Amino acid sequence: xxxxxxxxxxQIGTRRYEINSLEFKFKVEFSDDEQLSTAMIEVHNLSxxxxxxxxxxxxxxxxxxxxxxxxAIFVGQIFDFSHEKSDVDxxxxxxxxxxxxxxxxxxxxxxxxxxxxxxxILNDLLNLFGIEIGQFALVDNISxxxxxxxxxxxxxxxxxxxxxxxxxxxxxKHDQIVINDPQNGDNRGVVLxxxxxxxxxxGGGASLxxxxxxxxxxxxxxxxxxxxxxxxxxxxxxxxAGDIITVRDSALNGRFLVRKGxxxxxxxxxxxxxxxxxxx
Numbered sequence: 099x100x101x102x103x104x105x106x107x108x109q110i111g112t113r114r115y116e117i118n119s120l121e122f123k124f125k126v127e128f129s130d131d132e133q134l135s136t137a138m139i140e141v142h143n144l145s146x147x148x149x150x151x152x153x154x155x156x157x158x159x160x161x162x163x164x165x166x167x168x169x170a171i172f173v174g175q176i177f178d179f180s181h182e183k184s185d186v187d188x189x190x191x192x193x194x195x196x197x198x199x200x201x202x203x204x205x206x207x208x209x210x211x212x213x214x215x216x217x218x219i220l221n222d223l224l225n226l227f228g229i230e231i232g233q234f235a236l237v238d239n240i241s242x243x244x245x246x247x248x249x250x251x252x253x254x255x256x257x258x259x260x261x262x263x264x265x266x267x268x269x270x271k272h273d274q275i276v277i278n279d280p281q282n283g284d285n286r287g288v289v290l291x292x293x294x295x296x297x298x299x300x301g302g303g304a305s306l307x308x309x310x311x312x313x314x315x316x317x318x319x320x321x322x323x324x325x326x327x328x329x330x331x332x333x334x335x336x337x338x339a340g341d342i343i344t345v346r347d348s349a350l351n352g353r354f355l356v357r358k359g360x361x362x363x364x365x366x367x368x369x370x371x372x373x374x375x376x377x378x
Contacts, residue, residue: 099172123364169335295332
């Protein structure tokens, strides 16, 4: 990985920009639960025509990495934007989120017969959701002896069935639905060391004594009593929510599950991935 030369592209609608030709910065937050990935973007001196064309619902795609090695860190839609003038310059601020229309607007009113399995209901409902399914592996594929009435916002019904009833992880990652065991993850072979981008941790590292999560983070989901550890590295698009990574530094040497994190990038400022991880 060529850490010395950062590279990124930003797509707004049908227009695509290189960070070397248009100054922009971004902050993308991701999590291994049903909360949608969000992006905050600031763009400097878009053309008047482009500013006038921006609309809520427009597609936003951010790819970031290094020379000849970039990948997607966000795919979503604009839900808010503004333009501000300072002297002769214009600054555009954009807020975007993944799967906006499907997440906010889709409703359902369906009744399912007795003894139906959760997987059968979900197969039907996910067709309405209109988002590609990347993984579908329920922890507990329960049966509903009396059938089930599904009425209301589709996102709330999916959360109820997948998370509450079937004890599974439900998230949207890279514009795909992921349903799986919250204790497991996707191993993409990422190994972080000081030699390949791992940044020095605040306070010299976190202890792995089996006590309780640190005081800055509360336990979430099925994390049980695992300690939550913060780490940061140079921006790495290969890291995402629900991924398994290996971390090796003065305090840690093992495999960890990424619970949540942030990508931050700009032409000359921050260029990093921060993570909350738990040991496996």
